[in-house]
Amino acid sequence: MRLNQVTLPVSEIARSKAFYQGLGFRLLVDSPDYCRFLAPEGDTTFSLHVEERVRPGAVIYLECEDVDAVVARLTAAGYAFDTQPRDERWLWREASLLDPDGHRIKVYHGGENRIDPPWRVKPDA
Structure with missing residues (x-):
């Protein structure tokens, strides 16, 4: 098996999306409550999903x-x-x-x- 993606819960998608894009992640999927990125290097993906309560x-x-x-x-x-x-x-x-x-x-x-x-x-x- 190969690790492909990790998804983090977030409270506000626009704020978090801008934060990770600023780190160099490239946006692949964008919706009001979910977005997925390609890592700055390699082919690992990373996603964010809005949740009511973030821990x-x-x-x-x-x-x-x-x-x-x-x-x-x-x-x-x-x-x-x-x-x-x-x-x-x-x-x-x-x-x-x-x-x-x-x-x-x-x-x-x-x-x-x-x-x-x-x-x-x-x-x-």
Whole structure:
């Protein structure tokens, strides 16, 4: 199986649609209570669906090569990060912000540690 899409609940589609388009997501489907995007890179899709009661909980990780440059560009475009780029103990560099409904978004670079960290479970020999 291959992960194709994640759908987030939102309270206001227009506000959230503009937020994610500003991050670089390309709009594929647009309706009054649902929209779907293509990720800025690759072929993963992402969607938003209006719900009466939104409970944020998911964390969305957006991978890039240069976290500092992406954060600087998005900050200049008006995005407010609640954590600035920093090296984490799990060997990723990341920064985070919240979308309009409080869903956490992390801009990160994991490099080789993304899939193969030193503590990775090794297959049986």
